[in-house]
């Protein structure tokens with residue numbers, strides 16, 4: 629089969645679901661990856677015959693896309709905050725909203741950049757490590773810690789730290805188990821705690837697309853309808869014990885629960901609690917001072 633013929637197959641099988649432009653973007657991304665050539669070179673030689681391995685890789689990718697699998701899992705990498713991150717079925721695919729959370733943290737921490745003292749930052753529920761690694765890359769004087777309950781996610785996060793040439797102290801633990809706290813953080817006080825914890829209620833599943841529901845890890849996304857703030861409450865309590873006075877807490881939040889999350893933080897005596905909107909205008913982040 630020629631390159632042009634497989635390109636046509638992609639359009640025939642995927643245009644209805646993804647639209648022509650998106651299919652082109654995905655096709656060339658996959659082709660660049662599997663054929664190891666730039667898009668311009670591929671476009672200039674459309675009638676080249678594909679060798680068996682190239683054809684089978686592109687055909688398999690086409691089948692997976694037809695099955696609604698996110699392209700990031702097929703390629704195995706994505707970009708976040710201008711950095712490359714490996715992803716797999718054990719990690720959430722980093723989202724643009726979370727880049728906004730990282731921006732908010734970096735902006736808020738600018739005054740600390742001039743301070744030569746190290747600041748301790750903890751990312752709770754690190755997944756691919758996207759938040760922790762971006763902060764380690766951009767904040768020179770930070771000692772970044774990152775925890776997750778999933779050993780498989782932490783394995784990818786460790787690979788991502790190496791890929792991006794930063795040091796992050798990774799910890800495997802369940803943040804909801806208070807008995808783990810002293811064990812892991814006996815002599816540490818944090819200047820900054822940041823988290824994008826699971827926050828989607830079961831009742832919101834109906835609004836979600838198959839590519840998320842069928843492929844992304846359930847444990848990274850969902851909380852019960854009865855107690856949707858379970859992670860925020862645990863982290864607020866953790867922060868009141870393991871964060872320095874005047875320390876900063878950053879959360880990505882469920883847009884429908886912004887006021888409840890703010891109230892919960894007030895009950896834990898946090899101050900100057902501010903809600904921020906993402907680029908789509910949804911309440912998506914909270915910053916609070918201890």
Ligand SMILES: C[S@@+](CC[C@H](N)C(=O)[O-])C[C@H]1O[C@@H](n2cnc3c(N)ncnc32)[C@H](O)[C@@H]1O
Pocket residue numbers: 719720721722723726752753754755756757758759775776777778781801802803804824825826827847848849
């Ligand atoms: C919404 S994902 C965020 C991943 C990543 N920080 C990001 O922003 O793309 C939530 C993460 O929390 C982790 N997690 C779930 N339950 C946890 C628990 N009880 N303790 C620690 N981490 C947990 C999941 O494994 C997942 O990696």
